[in-house]
Amino acid sequence: MADNRDPLFREIDEEMRREQLLKLWNAYGTYMILGVAVLLLGVFGYQWMQKQRAAQAEAAGARYSAVATLLQQGKNEQAQQDLEAIANGGPAGYGALARLQLAALAMKAGRADEAYSRFTALAADSGADPLLRDFAQLQAASLKLDTAGWTEMQNRLTPLLGDKNPWRYSARELLGLAAFRAGELDEARKALTELVADQKVPASIRERAQALMAVVTGENSPKPGPAGTGEQPATGSAGTSGAGGTPAAKAQ
Numbered sequence: 001m002a003d004n005r006d007p008l009f010r011e012i013d014e015e016m017r018r019e020q021l022l023k024l025w026n027a028y029g030t031y032m033i034l035g036v037a038v039l040l041l042g043v044f045g046y047q048w049m050q051k052q053r054a055a056q057a058e059a060a061g062a063r064y065s066a067v068a069t070l071l072q073q074g075k076n077e078q079a080q081q082d083l084e085a086i087a088n089g090g091p092a093g094y095g096a097l098a099r100l101q102l103a104a105l106a107m108k109a110g111r112a113d114e115a116y117s118r119f120t121a122l123a124a125d126s127g128a129d130p131l132l133r134d135f136a137q138l139q140a141a142s143l144k145l146d147t148a149g150w151t152e153m154q155n156r157l158t159p160l161l162g163d164k165n166p167w168r169y170s171a172r173e174l175l176g177l178a179a180f181r182a183g184e185l186d187e188a189r190k191a192l193t194e195l196v197a198d199q200k201v202p203a204s205i206r207e208r209a210q211a212l213m214a215v216v217t218g219e220n221s222p223k224p225g226p227a228g229t230g231e232q233p234a235t236g237s238a239g240t241s242g243a244g245g246t247p248a249a250k251a252q
Contacts, residue, residue, distance in 0.1 A: 097132070138174070
């Protein structure tokens with residue numbers, strides 16, 4: 001008896017399921033269609049954006065290369081106009097490179113205030129590549145070497161001294177020079193000793209550090225007086241002594 005009723009039960013069960021699905025479709029079918037459409041549009045939109053970004057990056061790269069050619073030809077005015085356009089409307093990477101180049105052009109032309117402003121703005125841009133931001137911060141600090149106090153130079157350069165920062169050696173060299181100019185000879189010796197002792201330091205930076213270290217050591221040692229008197233000379237500061245000025249300038 002139960003065997004004869006099984007097909008009937010199955011047919012009733014299938015009919016109920018069809019009715020339930022039909023009710024669900026009538027209630028939510030439109031939303032399901034919209035959901036699928038939105039998903040497809042999102043996929044196609046993402047792919048289109050990726051292609052657009054690639055095309056923009058390629059165009060910006062070609063334009064940046066053209067700027068380099070203009071600079072080699074001495075057409076700085078035209079090059080600056082193109083760099084401004086890339087900086088303002090190009091992809092983020094090329095835009096940051098263009099901003100750095102504009103700052104370098106200003107510095108080369110003797111417009112130190114403009115260069116400092118451009119470097120500082122890029123260093124503070126959280127959307128820029130950290131490598132370029134740190135380089136801009138280093139350049140901004142170098143422009144303040146003659147006017148900033150020792151504490152300010154420390155604040156500017158200390159964030160760049162991390163073991164993984166690619167600009168750490170240049171930052172330490174600048175810190176040592178700033179300490180020397182501020183008369184902080186112990187701090188100068190500390191920064192320069194680390195550069196001289198580290199075998200990973202580029203040769204050019206190590207050589208300059210060694211030259212400045214010789215000056216710092218001379219400044220920190222007793223100065224002989226006139227022959228036969230044993231007296232100390234009246235002058236001997238870092239800024240005025242014969243041992244201070246020229247070698248320090250060479251170390252830069």
